[in-house]
Amino acid sequence: MAQENSDNMQVVMGIIMQAGNAKAAAMQAIQAAKKGDFDKADEFIKQANEGLVNAHNVQTDMLTQEAQGNHVKVDLYMVHAQDHLMTAITFIDLAKEVVAVYKKMAEK
Structure with a gap:
């Protein structure tokens, strides 16, 4: 039973960590776009998406079990x-939408 609780907590923490990292990267993307650094914003969005994939992988492992x-x-x-x-x-x-708005504003 203790192993089951430990395994469950690892899944929980994996999802929270990966989701938190993804959300943080998305916030950094907004901040970069606000400064007009769209290459960096795109990179942060890419990192955010990777974090989501990692969180989904943890979740998928749980669903598979x-x-x-x-x-x-x-x-x-x-x-x-x-x-x-x-x-x-x-x-x-x-x-993603906020970054797109900043890009559009920069074009004018």
């Missing part, structure tokens, strides 16, 4: 991790 009959404990920590992931996805989508 569940599909194979190995029940994954869903507790408040897991709900919190999923919340972080969904927030990061939404924030990155918005960051």
Whole structure:
């Protein structure tokens, strides 16, 4: 039982860390675009997307375990991790739009 809790916490922390890194990179993209550094903004968006892929990979591993009959404990920590992931996805989508607006403004 202790191993199961430890494994579950590793999944939770993996999702939170990767989602947090992705969201932070998206924020850096906005800040770079605000300064007119669009190459750097694009690089940060790329990093944000990579963070999301990493978070999704952790999540997919968990879903695969569940599909194979190995029940994954869903507790408040897991709900919190999923919340972080969904927030990061939404924030990155918005960051892409903000960067695009800054680019358009710079063209004028």
